[in-house]
Amino acid sequence: MFRREFKDTAARSAVPLLLLAVLGLSSCSVExxxxxxxxxxELTFAQAKAWEExxxxxxxxxxxxxxIHNNNxxxxxxxxxxxxxxxxxLSVYTDMIPGLSYYGYITKTLNDLSGTYHSSDVNSNxxxxxxxxxxxxxxxxxxxxxxxxFAAIKARELRERDLTSRLYSQIRNREIELKRRELEKSMPxxxxxxxxxxxxxxxxxxxxxxxxxxDILGDHTARWQILPESMPRVKWSEYLPRFRNxxxxxxxxxxIRLEQSRLAQYGIALQYLPTINTNLYSPSLFSSTGGTYxxxxxxxxxxxxxxxxxxxFDTQLDTWHAYRDRVDEYENTRRTVAADLMAHKHKLxxxxxxxxxxxxxxxxxYKRMEYLKSTPVVTAEEQLLRDSTIMExxxxxxxxxxxxxxxEAAVILEYGLSSE
Numbered sequence: 391m392f393r394r395e396f397k398d399t400a401a402r403s404a405v406p407l408l409l410l411a412v413l414g415l416s417s418c419s420v421e422x423x424x425x426x427x428x429x430x431x432e433l434t435f436a437q438a439k440a441w442e443e444x445x446x447x448x449x450x451x452x453x454x455x456x457x458i459h460n461n462n463x464x465x466x467x468x469x470x471x472x473x474x475x476x477x478x479x480l481s482v483y484t485d486m487i488p489g490l491s492y493y494g495y496i497t498k499t500l501n502d503l504s505g506t507y508h509s510s511d512v513n514s515n516x517x518x519x520x521x522x523x524x525x526x527x528x529x530x531x532x533x534x535x536x537x538x539x540f541a542a543i544k545a546r547e548l549r550e551r552d553l554t555s556r557l558y559s560q561i562r563n564r565e566i567e568l569k570r571r572e573l574e575k576s577m578p579x580x581x582x583x584x585x586x587x588x589x590x591x592x593x594x595x596x597x598x599x600x601x602x603x604x605d606i607l608g609d610h611t612a613r614w615q616i617l618p619e620s621m622p623r624v625k626w627s628e629y630l631p632r633f634r635n636x637x638x639x640x641x642x643x644x645x646i647r648l649e650q651s652r653l654a655q656y657g658i659a660l661q662y663l664p665t666i667n668t669n670l671y672s673p674s675l676f677s678s679t680g681g682t683y684x685x686x687x688x689x690x691x692x693x694x695x696x697x698x699x700x701x702x703f704d705t706q707l708d709t710w711h712a713y714r715d716r717v718d719e720y721e722n723t724r725r726t727v728a729a730d731l732m733a734h735k736h737k738l739x740x741x742x743x744x745x746x747x748x749x750x751x752x753x754x755x756y757k758r759m760e761y762l763k764s765t766p767v768v769t770a771e772e773q774l775l776r777d778s779t780i781m782e783x784x785x786x787x788x789x790x791x792x793x794x795x796x797x798e799a800a801v802i803l804e805y806g807l808s809s810e
Contacts, residue, residue, distance in 0.1 A: 441600045447612040450620035454607060458553050461608025468549055472542040479535030482528060526663040534653055541646045547639055551806055557606045558807065559799035561616050563792060564599055570788050577781065622807055624798040626745050629805060633742045637805045640734070644727050651723040655716040661709045664701040738804070741797055748794055752787065759783055 449457075459465065571592065604610040636644075704710055759780055767773045 441597045441613060444600075445612050446615060448615045448617055450617050451622065452620065454557060454614070454616055455554065457607040457609060458550065458557070462553060462606065463608055464549055464553070465546060465608075468542060468546040472539060472546065475535060475539040475542050479532065479539060482531045482535065526660060526666065530656065530660055534657075537646075537649060537653060541650070544639065544642045544646060548643065551639070552803055553606055554807055555799045555802040557603070557616075558621075558802055559795055560599065560602050560606070561621060562795045562798065565618070566788055566791055566795070567595065567599075570785070573781070573784060573788070624801060624807070626749070628808060629801050630742055630745070632805055633738045636731075636734075639806075640804065644731065647727055648720075648723060651716075651720045655713070655720050658709065658713040658716050661702070662704070664699055666697075666699045668697050741800060745794075745797055748790065748797075751790070755783055755787055 574588070600613045603614050604612075607614055762776055762780055765776070767776055
């Protein structure tokens, strides 16, 4: 008796609470909610600091790589894609797990709505369903999900290498910029206006540098500076022999393009196979109708096992035409990949030759400057001319070094940084 009264009391209290929740949701003001969010946005903007106000923090190269791995937003987005593909692969198996569902309702006449609620007014059912996906599609789904996961993992590796290349390029260019500024200090300013313009350009360049480094590291709370002695350098003597072969990551990138095109072709071909489905259904695993009909009723008559097979004849040749389109796309992909590989090899050869040319030119420039320094001068004019010539040569070396940094970044993107 006490249990029946408790159920009646719970039923009576649940209805007002549900009504209050619905009324509270409907009374929520969109304008007020957006005003609260807008206030948070304005507060965040007000608390944001200019780059000059942020603290300068020095980290090692390996600490910078760790920050990229843990904080960079691009890598986090790719990691989310990897997790999504892994879940899709798992769903191939979880789809075979029987499902349970609950169905319940309360019935009451209009005249008794203001009265008490009893357990006899409550009806509920537990059902179980079992669906086996199309048997012919299971192997394709498993392989496709694994291929997508593999492609996403390789995409993350490539993005990490790209971010490493960008950070290396940014730090190296910063070094060259600081050397250039030191060199310009020894050059007389023509006017005060030119000096002010140069300082303004330097402040703008500083802000751009700090922002790009913070974007790569995924942390905008400081101005991040890499310890120069911790940063590895590209050694061309190690990389030049490797230009004859593709890096394994590049090989994977081209292979994935071919395999994804082939999978699209097989996905259409599977439509020519018959469709086979299996499912198990129990409409009343457990049923309760107000105490008059209650219990588990899982019997051979109550449970149904369905097995069906179907085959769609391609009388209008729609599937055939789609398949032929995929075959043509796969062949075009193969030809495109072959052309891209040839262009890629030509690019590597050009990069290798440009490095060799630069090394030869830099050696000549250093020898030329040493020769000029050792040449005796007689007059002040000759001294001034020699110093000016050496200054121009040093400036040209810095300009050319910027071009070399682009080559270094390209080779890091292609083969990675050996000491990273």
